[in-house]
Amino acid sequence: MIKKGLLILLIMAGMLHVSQAQETWSLQKCVDYALENNIQIKQAELDNKTAEVNLFGSRMSSLPNLNANLGYNYSVGRSIDPFTNTIIDQDVTSQNGGINASVPIFNGFQIRNAKKRDEQSLLAANYNLEDTKNTVTLNVVTFYTNILFNRELLEVAQLRLQTTQTQENRVSKQVELGALPQANLLQIRQQLANDELEVIRAENNVELSTLQLKQALQIAADVDFQIEVPELNDPEQGGVLESSQQIYEYALQNQPVIKAAKANTKSAEYGIGVAKSGYYPSISASAGFSTAYSSAAPDQLPAIGAEQVVEQVPIGIVEGTNQVVVTQTTRPAEFRDNTFMNQLDVNQRKFAGISVNIPIFNRFQVKNNVQRAVINHERNEYQLIATKNQLQQTIEQAYLDVKTASKAYSALENSLEAAELSFENAKQRLELGATDAVEYTQIKNDYERVKSDLVRAKYDFIFKSKVLDFYQGKPLNF
Structure with missing residues (x-):
């Protein structure tokens, strides 16, 4: 039973493999498959993602910046007390922290222009991706059509070989009977060798075109x-083609390569505005909060919000008298212990402000940036x-290729009919001994x-028509 089961599995695996x-x-x-796996398409998709990131960055640049900081210091010897800002001569440990924010108010329309520039760059990336997909699709159609073309040429070569083999058998029998000279048989056998070589060449062309499609x-x-061999009818003749100008006008409005070039030009135009923003003043607002701790702080800290007490403090005696000289000092009425949290509470600092930056002279850097942006716009x-x-x-x-291919196909159809009649007549005369x-x-x-040329003309017309269909927005199928 086990052997039977293994045999069945092997048979099923073989059938699946076949x-x-x-x-x-x-x-x-x-x-x-090409659209999913092509490297050029994947690279274009990465360019698209980069453009999306750039646009997101320019959109977010109008938001505030928010940053926090923490610090720890240890000083030995003469240093400044972080608590009192006085010079002391002792070991001090200190810690500080804070948070600050800033927001742009005006920067010469740089953010607005950068946002519009990156929007156009994203559009261009999208169109470039679409154009890459179109190019890959057209290449696949080209290689696929080449396989069909070479296969049909192979069939023509094989039929030619069969015809020659049949004729060689007939001539050989007639030579044996003395009805035809030996030279006729030698001539037929030479033609047979040539036809066999043509079959080999046609097979190689099929393999080569298949390899090209695999590589694509x-x-x-x-x-x-x-590949699947579709039913390809003979090309229809006499159809009315749109003029090349009409096809161009349609492609001008719909081809992604044109849309990408337009978007790049518009992006470069906004790039000039970004460069010119350097001529304008910039305004920004900022706010922050910080606090600190110092090991050199006194044991008692003034209580936050405590009332101030005015005291008379003696500072000396007037010389030659008993009069005491006093001065008034102000001190907090209440104190609290110097703990870590209390000191952080006492050392709080808050600030807010607005800053204006006015460009006066920047070594012509802004001018150079504007000139480069203008040149880039002209280039686009x-x-x-x-x-x-x-x-x-x-x-x-x-358009010209389609018209030429159509005329060539029509002419070869007529030529084939005459050539076929001539060949049938020559074959009968050879069998009767009326010709050599x-x-x-x-x-x-x-x-x-003529048969081979007709096959070439047929596929040439089909492919050239597909190229024209591509620029008219028609689907590329058979």
Whole structure:
């Protein structure tokens, strides 16, 4: 029973392995996998998070600062008593602590402009992330289409090889019967060798294009990988295309690469305002609380809030008389013991204030910062223009490619029909001995070349159409 159970488990594991190995990848699955695992997308996501952090920081910069401090000191010899601020000659331990806060009131609109600058930077990061995803998607579609294209070329090469093998068998029998000369058989066998080489090349192209897609998906080369082959109808001819200018106008409003360039330009514009804030005065308010403890404090501390008592204190006698010279001193009426908490209570200090910082001369640093910000803004404006120009050129080229591919496909369809009739006629004449293998091979090669060219034109038209669909915001699927 145990052996049977193990055998069943092994069979089930093998079936599971086979099912996994035979799993096919659709175009949508390839795109989803790339969007989830692509390194460039992950880097763009990190740029997005950085922009979010920067924006959060600029938004929080208008809030108050709040800080606390603690300190401990030990002095030996002549020092200043922290309690009375008098000079003493003894060992002293002291502790202090406090809390303070400050808030900006006006800083030349720096915070406002920095906030708007970082908002635009975040928008640009979002659009850059979207553009990176679009680029990755388009690359996956390109590699996926290449596999389909090379597979169909492989099928054409295999069918050509089968046709040549069939013809070689017929010619071989006719040569044996003396109906055809030996030269015809040699010519057919040479063509057979060429067709076998073309099959090998086509197989290599399929493997190479599959490897390119694996690399785009960051899948190991030795992983079993099969793509789903969709039903691709022959391209429809005669459809009305929008003009390249219409496609460009749509892309200009919707392509994330343009939106990112616009957001970067706007961010640089607010950056000028941030730099100019250095010309203005800045105003801030502050408040704080502190207290301290000293081992050199007296044993008795004045009670907080106690009434003051005026006393007459003798300080000497007038010379030559019995008259006493006195002075008046004020002292607290009540005292309390010098404990740690009582001393902290007595030494409390509270403060509040407003400060104004007026820039007068700063070695032209603000001027230089403004000039750099202006230059950066101009650079982003030029980048926006360059991005628009590149987009227009790409769309115009894609538009022309689609029109050219459509014409080429139509012409090759007509050429294939004529080449096929010519090939069928040459095949019949070869079997009847009305032509030799050289002429037959030439006609057959012309026919196969037209078939291969038609396959290329078909996929060229499909892919070029997908590129144009991409700029029109249409889904990239088959």
